[in-house]
Amino acid sequence: MEQGSKAIDKYNSRCGEIASVAAAASISARLYNMYALPVLGYICQFYQPTKKLLNVESYGIHKVMHIPPQSFGLSEILALDILGGVAFTSIATTCRAALFRAAASTFQWEEWHETVFEEAQDCLNISECLSGDFCPKGWDSRAIVSNLRCSQLGRSPFVRCPVSLASGRRILKEATTDSGFLGIQRHAYALFKPKFDISRFRFLFARRLTSSLQALGCLAEAESVCSSGLAQLKASLLKETMHVRMLYLKTLAGAWTTSVRMHEKEIKTCLFGCPESLDEVGHYLRCPVLWVCLDLWAPPKSPESIIDRLCLKGPVDYGIRKIALAFSVYHATKNLHMHIVDTAKLTNDFLPLHTATKNLAIMFAHDLAMLRPLALNSQAAKSYGSELELVDCDR
Numbered sequence: 001m002e003q004g005s006k007a008i009d010k011y012n013s014r015c016g017e018i019a020s021v022a023a024a025a026s027i028s029a030r031l032y033n034m035y036a037l038p039v040l041g042y043i044c045q046f047y048q049p050t051k052k053l054l055n056v057e058s059y060g061i062h063k064v065m066h067i068p069p070q071s072f073g074l075s076e077i078l079a080l081d082i083l084g085g086v087a088f089t090s091i092a093t094t095c096r097a098a099l100f101r102a103a104a105s106t107f108q109w110e111e112w113h114e115t116v117f118e119e120a121q122d123c124l125n126i127s128e129c130l131s132g133d134f135c136p137k138g139w140d141s142r143a144i145v146s147n148l149r150c151s152q153l154g155r156s157p158f159v160r161c162p163v164s165l166a167s168g169r170r171i172l173k174e175a176t177t178d179s180g181f182l183g184i185q186r187h188a189y190a191l192f193k194p195k196f197d198i199s200r201f202r203f204l205f206a207r208r209l210t211s212s213l214q215a216l217g218c219l220a221e222a223e224s225v226c227s228s229g230l231a232q233l234k235a236s237l238l239k240e241t242m243h244v245r246m247l248y249l250k251t252l253a254g255a256w257t258t259s260v261r262m263h264e265k266e267i268k269t270c271l272f273g274c275p276e277s278l279d280e281v282g283h284y285l286r287c288p289v290l291w292v293c294l295d296l297w298a299p300p301k302s303p304e305s306i307i308d309r310l311c312l313k314g315p316v317d318y319g320i321r322k323i324a325l326a327f328s329v330y331h332a333t334k335n336l337h338m339h340i341v342d343t344a345k346l347t348n349d350f351l352p353l354h355t356a357t358k359n360l361a362i363m364f365a366h367d368l369a370m371l372r373p374l375a376l377n378s379q380a381a382k383s384y385g386s387e388l389e390l391v392d393c394d395r
């Protein structure tokens with residue numbers, strides 16, 4: 001399967017190229033589905049996907065989305081569209097659909113099968129021959145014709161996901177209205193795609209919030225809210241843009257690239273200047289310096305409770321957008337202004353840092369349509385310094 005290894009290398013390389021574009025999640029997902037995934041789907045019109053091939057998927061999607069590895073489980077990240085997020089195409093399901101399409105309409109494999117069957121009678125025992133699974137000793141996988149035959153007969157080569165013959169016929173019938181093999185593959189993909197219940201997200205979010213909020217004493221509350229409010233949350237998310245939805249969902253999954261989450265060599269303290277607090281998402285959800293700035297430039301004032309701030313008990317005015325704003329300001333500070341952060345910590349002069357934070361907040365609030373009316377800006381500018389003086393961050 002050297003061809004498989006080359007395809008995996010090409011897939012990884014394309015994921016890296018897409019990640020380097022640093023586009024919004026919706027664009028990255030589209031680029032991934034169009035340019036990275038087909039590299040693997042192409043070879044799987046003949047072969048069953050190997051474990052190695054299936055294992056690259058989670059890493060590739062996390063890379064494309066610029067989030068820490070394993071922020072989401074593979075099932076969850078492939079089902080983000082159920083919550084209103086972006087839709088990534090599954091490698092395993094694409095492989096199954098490609099093999100089915102190849103057997104059903106792309107290749108006339110029956111003659112190949114007859115030829116191999118005749119040869120197999122000389123080198124395989126009777127049961128192996130009759131089963132159609134031609135895989136003599138020394139071969140690392142079954143004959144291509146075995147995979148094609150198996151797929152068209154409706155017997156899935158994927159042991160865990162059996163497909164009935166009736167399902168196979170249904171795909172062909174539904175595809176007759178579409179032209180060409182792409183129609184068959186599209187219908188096969190829809191049929192083979194594993195069903196995912198939205199309530200399964202509660203396990204992931206409760207687990208991540210447990211880890212983010214443990215020190216904040218809201219663990220039990222976070223778990224119970226995640227169990228009951230996902231449908232309401234989805235309704236609120238659908239009122240926002242895809243960009244905002246994705247930043248919010250990344251936050252629920254704890255997917256900020258903080259030095260704690262990324263296990264960096266040097267674990268930093270809060271980038272906004274709280275000396276006793278670590279550089280981790282649990283702190284930033286209530287960092288007094290950050291939230292004073294966000295509330296001034298993107299009012300109204302956020303609730304004190306983290307659970308309410310995260311909109312887990314129901315919609316809060318601009319709550320989801322405020323989380324997206326916090327996400328954007330933090331990552332822009334980390335990616336663009338670390339020299340200002342380091343200088344501020346060294347000199348104990350935080351004014352330049354707070355000015356930079358304010359400018360980022362204004363810029364992103366404008367992007368997210370949250371900026372307060374211009375008439376109020378001058379008043380906010382005056383009150384910004386005095387509000388920060390009231391912030392208790394043990395400095």
Ligand SMILES: [Zn+2]
Pocket residue numbers: 270271272273274277283287288289290
């Ligand atoms: Zn802080």
